[in-house]
Amino acid sequence: MRLAAFESAPLSTIIPATVYGGAGCRILNSSNTKPLTLSSPSFYNNNNFYKTKHLNFKLNAASNVSSGSGSDDSNKSIKQQLAVLLEVEGVLVDVHRECHREAFNLAFKNMGLDCANWTEPIYLDLVRKCFGGEQEMLTLYFNKIGWPTSLPTNEKGGFIKRVLQDKQKALEDLVKSKSLPLRPGAEEFIDEAHNEGVPVIVLAAYSRNGENVARPIIEGLGEDRTSKMKIVGEAEVKQSFYGQLVLGKGVASSLDEQLLNEARKAASTEKQKIAKEVASVLKLSVDLDTTSSESMQKIVAALRAGAEYAEVPVPNCVLVAGSLPGVAAAEQIGMPCVVLRSKLTSRAEFPSAKAVLDSFGAPDLTISRLRRIGPA
Known part of the structure; x- marks a missing residue:
């Protein structure tokens, strides 16, 4: 990006x-x-996670497919559900x-x-x-x-x-x-979510500078807080049902799909080159989305896995993003998204985001505001 x-x-x-x-x-x-390496702690027991009685819900959360059955009360209960997915860089810490x-x-x-x-x-x-x-x-x-x-x-x-x-x-x-300062209000926002029974998923899987940077930042929230959250790194994405179904060996790409991916990569590179030239001539401030199709697939997989671990349907999750690729991936799968601006994105535009906010806490990013923005 x-x-x-x-x-x-x-x-x-x-x-x-x-x-x-x-x-x-x-x-x-x-x-x-x-380079340093950090282990990726697992918060889930795979045997329990993939029990047959949960399979139908996991399929629904991963693919956003509803069978249309169930009572009105059941459907209303699903609509009232909410989960918050947080990016790390730019959101928890600038x-x-x-x-x-x-x-x-x-x-x-x-x-x-x-x-x-x-x-x-x-x-x-x-x-x-x-x-x-x-x-x-x-x-x-x-x-x-x-x-x-x-x-x-x-x-x-x-x-x-x-x-x-x-x-x-x-x-x-x-x-x-060094203890990096969290963005003001981040801890209070997470505590508010926990007190209201809203699952918080922290996405370390597609952190721009890797999990070696993302995980120490997450640990800065304190053990008491992190024990109540779900942290989704690359290992957790691979262990998720969606990750195994789509990213695993069970789904092979056809030659047409491989050629299409290569074409998208070439188009992304050309778009980047043209946008730079135009922006330079016009002296514009821009935020280019040059994410490759492969990178976009990884982000989508992380978002799907986040919804799966939260046990909340994709449309009832809200991504709090600090980057354009995250916003684009959320739009692609129908997940509501809000952007929390940082210094480097203060002039960028995010037309597909439900809201563009400046900080945690009222009047900007609160759980009550996400309830109004998120679930259908």
């Missing part, structure tokens, strides 16, 4: 002229570290604002890039000009200040990849080592 753009001073007016005139960065040292710039600077330092340091104005200007694409941000930056003097021209791609790897490692370390 491409992030929302920002208006700020041009890069050339932010980076000192003396830096532009330099001979480039000098690599003092380097270090290679393996990770991009809190950690990404710092992680880049730590990566520069660890690699011995003594002249590279991103202040907030520089960082936001790079985000605006590159639509949040980190590879493009690094390329633009080093094109401006000069590349490391010992770096051959044909190795620039490998250098960028290594910076991004070090940045990801630094980001994971930051999230684990």
Whole structure:
């Protein structure tokens, strides 16, 4: 996903002229570290979860198919149900604002890039000009200040990849080592949901920076709170009925489906290129949905699995999203969605969302408001 753009001073007016005139960065040292891994705790007993007596409901929750049978009271009871699905990055914590710039600077330092340091104005200007694409941000930056003097021209791609790897490692370390501030009102919102008997599902499965970043953030809610929630990571998606049915080996893609997926990927890439060119000419702030069909399938599977674990039909769940791909996936399966803006999405538009809100708590995001927005 491409992030929302920002208006700020041009890069050339932010980076000192003396830096532009330099001979480039000098690599003092380097270090290679393996990425961290975290286990994915399971909150469900598969044997109990897939008991025959629950199978019909799971099928309904996964495929959103209703048999049309049952009494009016039963149907009314279903309509009154509500479950809340929460994204992690941008919703529970504004990770991009809190950690990404710092992680880049730590990566520069660890690699011995003594002249590279991103202040907030520089960082936001790079985000605006590159639509949040980190590879493009690094390329633009080093094109401006000069590349490391010992770096051959044909190795620039490998250098960028290594910076991004070090940045990801630094980001994971930051999230684990420091207590990131939750968005104001997040804890109270979750407590309100629990007190009203509303299931809360936290989606770690498609977190932009992976579960190594998402799970420490979730743990910041405290053991008492997390014990009352359902956390859906990649393992939980695979264990879900929908995940096994659609993502498992039991469903094979035909040649036509594979060709269609490849065509969608190509169209997504071309759409991204054209949108960038148009936005650059018109000086627009945009939030591009460049999610591949494969990524969209994973998000849809996570949303379906979330509804399944909550034991609430898809239309009675409300996704609280901080990203455009989540909004698009929710629209695709008929799940109501509200957007909680962050600093990076403050100018983005989400036409398919039921509401675009600024914060947890009244008058914005509350359980009572979701009851009015969500169930049919």
